[in-house]
Amino acid sequence: MAAVPDEELYAYADRLKDKVVVITGAANGIGREAALQFAKYGAKVVIGDRDVEGGEQTAQAVKAAGGLAVATKCDVTNWDDQVQLFELAIATYGAVDIVVPNAGVTEGVPFDAVKLVDGLPTKPKLTTLDVNLTGVVYSIHLALHYLKLNRVEKDSLKALIMIASWSGIPKAPLYTASKHAVLGIMRAMHLFLQADNIRIGTIHPFFADTNIVPVPIKLLLAGIPKAPVPRIAGAILHAASNPSVESNGSAWLLTDNGPVFQVPKEQFKEGVYEMIDARANRLLKGGQGIAFYFNFVRDIGRIFGKQLAILGVGAILAKLAYNNRDTLTKLSK
Incomplete structure (x- = not known):
């Protein structure tokens, strides 16, 4: 300030x-x-x-x-x-x-x-x-x-x-x-x-x-x-x-x-606001975590039905494989 x-x-x-x-x-x-x-x-x-x-x-x-x-x-x-x-x-x-x-x-x-x-x-x-x-x-x-x-x-x-x-x-x-x-x-x-x-x-x-x-x-x-x-x-x-x-x-x-x-504007995030902002960021970044995907599939299934949820699982597995492609390549050797 x-x-x-x-x-x-x-x-x-x-x-x-x-x-x-x-x-x-x-x-x-x-x-x-x-x-x-x-x-x-x-x-x-x-x-x-x-x-x-x-x-x-x-x-x-x-x-x-x-x-x-x-x-x-x-x-x-x-x-x-x-x-x-x-x-x-x-x-x-x-x-x-x-x-x-x-x-x-x-x-x-x-x-x-x-x-x-x-x-x-x-x-x-x-x-x-x-x-x-x-x-x-x-x-x-x-x-x-x-x-x-x-x-x-x-x-x-x-x-x-x-x-x-x-x-x-x-x-x-x-x-x-x-x-x-x-x-x-x-x-x-x-x-x-x-x-x-x-x-x-x-x-x-x-x-x-x-x-x-x-x-x-x-x-x-x-x-x-x-x-x-x-x-x-x-x-x-x-x-x-x-x-x-x-x-x-x-x-x-x-x-x-x-x-x-x-x-x-950066200083609006000090104190309790910083804590809230950090939690919000973790939730957004959690989009790459297993817990997020589980909750995502559960919610999609509840809203649209099981068939669409199964398609969602396939898309998620594909995304996880893509995000971790380097690790999977090393394990396969």
């Missing part, structure tokens, strides 16, 4: 010039700061936010600084709103190069606050999951199409950078679940996006003083060091613009008010 000093966060920012950035939740907080920083380095910014006035204010701030930006109303849980956001980018600037699904919320009502009606529990509100997970999945699904649309060269900068979390947050299990899911999505998508030369990464900020944090939680966190919003925005730009293939698929961690840390 390597630290990335503040002065290195914008080391590759010249690659952002004339790139089109679609970012949700940019009316305030991390999204607004990221939009301003992208524009500062010459990117064209397309803002989608449910807060129409706030989104437009961010766009006007970009323009006042000499940049290019447009804003539109976008409820990320509404598929049609998101489609129109990406279509706005194409209609205005002709392409989509970087997607940052930043919009997010925390629990309005604690998950463990069970409300009873006529003595029975009522259905909990899942708005946090709707925004932080379903909304992000919508953005990702659209990114898979629009990042490739009107692409001139395969080696041109394309990136999908998401906001995740590393910690379990008390009284916010839905927020925690949604942000952990985003990390899982990134890990699952990394290889096939890399094949298309599309960068992907997750930003994991510690608590930051933004409007997403409810006042009671802010009081609880009083005195605790928080990740500076400009540094979080810098991490987003760095993850998007870094040309290193090795850094693709990384998580970028801000643990407190200290520097950004790059967590390489």
